[in-house]
Amino acid sequence: MNILVTGGAGFIGSHLCERLIRDGHTVTAVDNFITGSRRNVASLAGNPRFTLIEANIIDGLDHAGPLDAVMNLASPASPVGYLDNPIETMLVGSHGVRNALELARRNGARFLQASTSEVYGDPLEHPQKESYWGNVSCTGVRSVYDEAKRFAEALTMAYHRKHGLRTRIIRIFNTYGPRMDLNDGRVVPNFVKQAATNQPLTIYGDGSATRSFTYVSDLVEGMWRLLMSDEPMPVNVGNPREMTMTQFADAVILAAGSECRSKAVYVQPQNERIADDPQRRRPDITRARQILGWEPRVALEDGLRETLTYFRSVLN
Ligand code: UDP
Numbered sequence: 001m002n003i004l005v006t007g008g009a010g011f012i013g014s015h016l017c018e019r020l021i022r023d024g025h026t027v028t029a030v031d032n033f034i035t036g037s038r039r040n041v042a043s044l045a046g047n048p049r050f051t052l053i054e055a056n057i058i059d060g061l062d063h064a065g066p067l068d069a070v071m072n073l074a075s076p077a078s079p080v081g082y083l084d085n086p087i088e089t090m091l092v093g094s095h096g097v098r099n100a101l102e103l104a105r106r107n108g109a110r111f112l113q114a115s116t117s118e119v120y121g122d123p124l125e126h127p128q129k130e131s132y133w134g135n136v137s138c139t140g141v142r143s144v145y146d147e148a149k150r151f152a153e154a155l156t157m158a159y160h161r162k163h164g165l166r167t168r169i170i171r172i173f174n175t176y177g178p179r180m181d182l183n184d185g186r187v188v189p190n191f192v193k194q195a196a197t198n199q200p201l202t203i204y205g206d207g208s209a210t211r212s213f214t215y216v217s218d219l220v221e222g223m224w225r226l227l228m229s230d231e232p233m234p235v236n237v238g239n240p241r242e243m244t245m246t247q248f249a250d251a252v253i254l255a256a257g258s259e260c261r262s263k264a265v266y267v268q269p270q271n272e273r274i275a276d277d278p279q280r281r282r283p284d285i286t287r288a289r290q291i292l293g294w295e296p297r298v299a300l301e302d303g304l305r306e307t308l309t310y311f312r313s314v315l316n
Contacts, residue, residue, distance in 0.1 A: 002066055004028045006057050006100055007073030007114070009036035011180050012172070015216045016071065016223060017041060021050055028063060031074070032056040034088060035081045040179050058091045061099040067107040069227060072100040073114040075149075079142065080185030083272060086144040093148025094155070101159045101167075112168040112227045113156045115234060117281055118146045119171060127242075127282040130171065130234045140276040153234060160232045168226045173238025173283045177216030177303060178310030188213070191249055192304070192311045195256035200265040204274050207246035207266060212282045214239040215303035218296040225292040238283035239296040255304035 003020055007013040008029020013036065020027045026049045029041060033054065044050040055061070057074050075092050076082045082089040097113065104111035120128045121136030136146045153169050160167040176188040183189070194201045214237070222237035243251070249264040256262065288294045 001025045001068035002028075003069045003071060004030065004063055004067055004103070005071045005073060006030045006061070006096070007036060007075065009033060009038060009040050009052065010073060010077070011036075011040065011177075012114070012175060012216060012219065013073045014040035014179055015177065016073070016220050017044060017050065019220045019224065021047060025049070027051070028053060030055050030057060030061065034085060035076045035078070035181065035184070057096040057099050058088070061103045063103060063107075067103070067109045069110040069112065070100050070104040070107075071112045071114070071223070071227065072097060074100075075114070076145075077116070078181070078184040078186045082145040083141055089144045090148045093145075093152045097152040097155055101155065101165065105159065105163055105165055110166045110168070110227055111156070111159070112170060112223065113152055115153050115169050115171045116145070116149050117171055117173045117236070117238065117283065118142065119150050119153065120278075120281075121146055122276060122278045123280065126280050127240065127284040128236065129284040130236055130287055137276055141272055142276045157232070167232055168229065169232075169234040170223055170226050171234050171236045171283075172219060173214055173236065173281065174211045175214045175216055175219045177307055180307070182311065182314065187211070187245060187248065188307065189311070191252040192307055193315065195252050195260050195262045196308060196311050196315055198261045201249040201252065201262055202267045202269075203245050203249055203264050204267060204269050204277070207249070207264075208244050208279075209277060210242045210244050210280045210282065211248070212239050212242045213248070213300060213303070214296055215298035218298050222288060222292060222294045225294050229291060231291050235287050235291060236283040236285055237288055237294065238285065240282055240285055241300060242280075242282040251300060252304060255301060255308055
């Protein structure tokens with residue numbers, strides 16, 4: 001297939017491009033490097049089936065030649081990334097999504113929109129099923145991401161209903177693995193970097209907030225299965241193993257091995273960084289199991305070891 005991946009030089013996008021190339025597809029990655037980097041796709045440079053284009057999809061999106069699928073991953077995605085780029089985040093989630101949808105429509109291509117567990121906000125229902133409408137502030141600091149992604153889902157459904165476009169919506173839960181941005185402020189890069197350098201692991205607040213972490217290869221498998229399915233309604237893809245940030249800090253220290261001298265500390269970060277921080281998050285993956293036959297395969301302990309190996313290599 002000829003596949004265009006926006007955000008193709010980001011953390012998840014680069015793993016997706018690698019997987020698609022490995023499976024024999026021809027891939028065009030589009031990225032403006034606001035949070036992605038050329039280094040993420042360095043292993044694909046020179047491959048005749050891979051093209052990397054520097055462009056901002058807010059300004060428009062075109063492609064010479066036929067396309068079978070457009071996979072729209074372009075957006076800052078970490079809280080630091082979208083708090084630092086609030087307007088770009090809203091525009092890429094609106095104008096950018098429209099441009100990607102139009103490209104798919106012109107080509108009669110399948111379209112996959114990368115959505116997020118953030119559409120559930122600070123959820124009042126637990127675990128989160130796709131039928132839950134969410135608990136989102138439309139003016140809070142996270143609103144630029146949450147509302148853009150909610151708008152993106154609505155626009156995707158509008159193209160499906162109005163134009164019969166073969167659209168898919170994947171709700172991605174916290175994902176980790178090699179090539180996460182060391183400095184994007186998320187809990188995985190922060191803890192892994194801290195453990196790899198014998199620094200204290202900084203748990204925000206009282207450490208009782210929960211998350212469920214998916215290894216990136218599991219996510220990419222779910223993305224591919226959803227793209228090739230016939231399912232237009234949103235599907236959660238995430239690992240249902242839920243843990244508190246205190247438990248997660250312990251897991252990272254354990255994975256770092258006996259030479260790690262780090263301990264967890266409780267800190268109060270700047271208010272903006274934790275405002276509206278969802279207190280609990282765990283996907284209900286019944287639909288992914290039923291529709292895609294998908295479930296996560298990589299255990300947290302194994303995924304963390306891979307991630308630590310990567311972080312150690314870039315820190316040295
Ligand atoms: N967090 C933490 N220490 C850090 C960074 C984040 O305890 O150094 C917490 C954060 O407050 C939240 C959870 O880890 O409860 C996940 O935050 P992250 O920024 O990774 O992403 P989110 O899931 O909120 O999008």
